[in-house]
Amino acid sequence: MPDPFGNFPRLTLAHLPTPLVEMKRLREALSRETGQTLPRLFIKRDDCTGLAGGGNKTRKLEFLIGEALAGGADTVVTTGAVQSNHARQTAAAAAAAGLSSVLVLFDTVPYRGHAYRRSGNLLLDAVLGAEVRIMPADADAGAVFAAVMDELRAAGRNPYFVPVGGSSAVGSLGYANAYLELAAQLDGAGIADAVLVHASSSGGTQAGLIAGACHLGRGPEIQAVNVYRTDSGAMADGIHALACKTAALIDAPAPAPGAVILDNHHLGERYGMPTEAMRRAVELIARTEGVLLDPVYTGKGMAGFIAQLLEGAHSLREAAVFLHTGGMPGLFAYEEEFAVS
Helix, strand or coil: CCCCCCCCCCCCCCCCCCCEEECHHHHHHHHHHHCCCCCEEEEEEHHHCCCCCCCCHHHHHHHHHHHHHHCCCCEEEEEEECCCHHHHHHHHHHHHHCCEEEEEEEECCCCCCCCCCCCCHHHHHHHCCCEEEEEECCCCHHHHHHHHHHHHHHCCCCEEEECHHHCCHHHHHHHHHHHHHHHHHHHHCCCCCEEEEEEECCCHHHHHHHHHHHHHCCCCEEEEEECCCCCHHHHHHHHHHHHHHHHHHCCCCCCCCCCCCEECCCCCCCCCCCCHHHHHHHHHHHHHHCCCCCCCCHHHHHHHHHHHHHCCCCCCCCEEEEEECCCHHHHHHHHHHCCCC
16 A cells, blocks of 8 residues: 655654553453453553653654755744643754744643643753743734744744644644554554544544544544543534545545544543543553553543443443553643642
8 A cells, every 4th residue: 555644744753653552450450440341451652752752743743844844944833831742842843853943832721830830841841942932821822923923034034833732734644644553553463343542632633543544444443532622512623624634635535524523521620720530540540550641631531531441431342542642741740739748
């Protein structure tokens, strides 16, 4: 089969393939709790992509930075919340490519832990040499981005803008490719019937996975835990539209209208705000598998995954896979949630 990604500019950044690891001790713990036999449980370790702490954005940035370099860019501009994993990985990708980076971060999460605005991803942004600009939550994002891009051009620079989460059709190619990688790993393990569960926020990861499934025509079912928006209908519509654009880039069939599956029961108060289920999930995975999740994305995603397993949602499957999209540096920004008393 021809490589559907071969015609796109791409800069190798990630350590691929990432491991697919069986979570035997988690399965034992949850089986004891339910008294039922659960499917085999796996974790796809995209926290191990290798770029400045790893995470899912590295796969997207291979294509985004590739496009930036092909267009002669010398500066990458992106955005996110103050503790954005995407911003941290973009700063690292820019450094690896010899580009400057400007991170426009909006103070949208009302968390007031003392380290939130000093440590975690924000600290790493500084270490990576990014220019960080923090904006108030109510700032007009479109106007801010336009002003930053105009300022950079006026200074003789050639900026390339990466949307929040790297969630464009080009960025989502990274997860169309990841879907093929995972499907091959499951084939190698002799698993024909699996479900893939992950945390969904800006939507590029989910859209790319769906596009990859459309290209392959088989493979694990894709389900996501909404950790981002209270308006889940609009979120699903946006992900579907992005999946259609991504599929078109690789000449895959358009995804069906019902392809976007979102579990909307684990967001809590709002994006970035801790939940008790998240805390329990982070501690359970750390103490059974030695794997660190994060408070914003994978912690809530894993809380949803565990709840689904306990409810018997995947009981007829051979296997259930959790996609670890990274974010561990965020633990240090939320130390009050886990600090030893």
